[in-house]
Amino acid sequence: MGKIARRRRLVPTINGLEDRRLLSGYTPARVQAAYGFSGVSFATADGGTVKGDGAGQTIAIIASYHNPNLLSDLQVFDQANGLPTADVTVVNLAGDATDPTWASESAMDVQWAHALAPAAAIVLVEAKSDSGVDVMAAVDAARSIPAVTVVSMSFGFTETPGQRAFDPRFTTPPGHVGITFVAASGDHGPAGGAMYPASSPNVLGVGGTTVQLGAAGGVASESLWSQSARGPSRYAPRPAFQSAFQRGPRRTTPDVVFLGDPNTGVEVFHTPPGSTEGSWRTFAGTSLGSPAWAAIVAIADQGRALAGKGSLDGPSQTLPALYALAGTTAFRRIAGAVPAAAAGLGAPNVEALVPGLVEFTTASAARPSGPGARRSPPTPSRRPAPRSTPAPRPLPGRSLRPSWGPARVDRGF
Numbered sequence: 001m002g003k004i005a006r007r008r009r010l011v012p013t014i015n016g017l018e019d020r021r022l023l024s025g026y027t028p029a030r031v032q033a034a035y036g037f038s039g040v041s042f043a044t045a046d047g048g049t050v051k052g053d054g055a056g057q058t059i060a061i062i063a064s065y066h067n068p069n070l071l072s073d074l075q076v077f078d079q080a081n082g083l084p085t086a087d088v089t090v091v092n093l094a095g096d097a098t099d100p101t102w103a104s105e106s107a108m109d110v111q112w113a114h115a116l117a118p119a120a121a122i123v124l125v126e127a128k129s130d131s132g133v134d135v136m137a138a139v140d141a142a143r144s145i146p147a148v149t150v151v152s153m154s155f156g157f158t159e160t161p162g163q164r165a166f167d168p169r170f171t172t173p174p175g176h177v178g179i180t181f182v183a184a185s186g187d188h189g190p191a192g193g194a195m196y197p198a199s200s201p202n203v204l205g206v207g208g209t210t211v212q213l214g215a216a217g218g219v220a221s222e223s224l225w226s227q228s229a230r231g232p233s234r235y236a237p238r239p240a241f242q243s244a245f246q247r248g249p250r251r252t253t254p255d256v257v258f259l260g261d262p263n264t265g266v267e268v269f270h271t272p273p274g275s276t277e278g279s280w281r282t283f284a285g286t287s288l289g290s291p292a293w294a295a296i297v298a299i300a301d302q303g304r305a306l307a308g309k310g311s312l313d314g315p316s317q318t319l320p321a322l323y324a325l326a327g328t329t330a331f332r333r334i335a336g337a338v339p340a341a342a343a344g345l346g347a348p349n350v351e352a353l354v355p356g357l358v359e360f361t362t363a364s365a366a367r368p369s370g371p372g373a374r375r376s377p378p379t380p381s382r383r384p385a386p387r388s389t390p391a392p393r394p395l396p397g398r399s400l401r402p403s404w405g406p407a408r409v410d411r412g413f
Helices: 028-035 070-080 100-116 132-143 163-170 286-306 314-324 350-359
Strands: 009-011 041-043 049-051 058-064 088-092 121-127 148-153 155-158 180-184 203-213 219-224 231-237 250-253 256-259 266-270 279-283 408-410
Touching: 028 100, 028 203, 041 286, 058 100, 058 132, 058 286, 070 088, 070 100, 070 266, 088 132, 100 121, 100 266, 100 279, 100 286, 121 132, 132 148, 132 163, 148 286, 155 180, 163 231, 180 286, 180 314, 203 286, 203 314, 256 286, 286 350, 314 350
Parallel strands: 058 121, 058 148, 088 121, 148 180, 180 203, 203 256
Antiparallel strands: 009 408, 041 049, 203 219, 231 250, 266 279
16 A cells, blocks of 8 residues: 555544344344354264364454453353353554444454354454554454454445555465455445445455344345445456356456344444443444354354365455355345345355355366466556545444445545
8 A cells, every 4th residue: 555645535424323222133043043054063083073163263353443342342242142252362453542433343243253153263453543554454464363264344445446456455365374355345225336345356245135034033034235235346347256147347246145234133232432331232234244254254164174175265265166156055045136136146044055165176267366366457566556545434334324424535644
């Protein structure tokens, strides 16, 4: 992201979350059962079986600013839901700087990554601020941690012509175990189109659905959430893994979906910065789908480790593997999505999806987008960075009526 004179960043005015406690927030047990997490198990070398829970894997979560109540809130959440104690490390790059919206984001992301992959270790990397430079520094910090196998990013940039210069940031570093990068598609509906990095060919983009669960625990209905951002990228060409999925010239988002509508959201325990009293709230948004899919990838990587395979690399393995499973029982298609690609491949049937990811071998036609790949763009050091890089923003869809006020232009980096 270099030092460019007079670079500006856009700082959106954010409508805060509605403080509310609803009885309709889904619990971890209900979500696990609805999406098939509960049925995943792996064979061991001694002939036994182990539960698919992300054991041996590390999920990195990117947020901005410090959440001083993260660990205490997580403890309340775990105890209330009968979850094991979480292995969480906080990499605080923000010092004492806090932000209430980002604090609610990190609370939800950590609690639900742990709820769905309860044996996986979690590293929360708190960026110094939500400027583009600081958030990318947090991504770099996360991808350099040796044990990390999946990175969750619940934020988005407005797309820019120069965004391809940053695609290499969402790839596995040389000599590192495979990493999958996951990002929320956005909560502004179809009008705003694709957001970056969900639209990067190196990133798994996750949209949102409205989910009604039946009394027996299964999914009674699942439809595309009206505020789930979707559509073709303005600048990213169609990657090879989408060639059989859609015929347009641009990469489409999202790739997959998960529960996103806050009216059918999940329970989160949250204490705002500066407060000593927490409460149960119902949150969702495509922000929930990012850590949820990170948990799915962590469980698949657990199975691959038990099978003597390496963890999945996003652009060369995870994304091609998911598209190779299109139309199978690994996904629940979302009825009524217009266009059909608006819900991507669909919602996960984790019990059927994970074995497909465990068995996948690298497709020779799939190549990462970045330095060293054929027809890749020049590296950032050889290509000027974009003149203006919008600041990534926490997605607002966890409120009942998410919306953005007009952005204001702030001083440069």
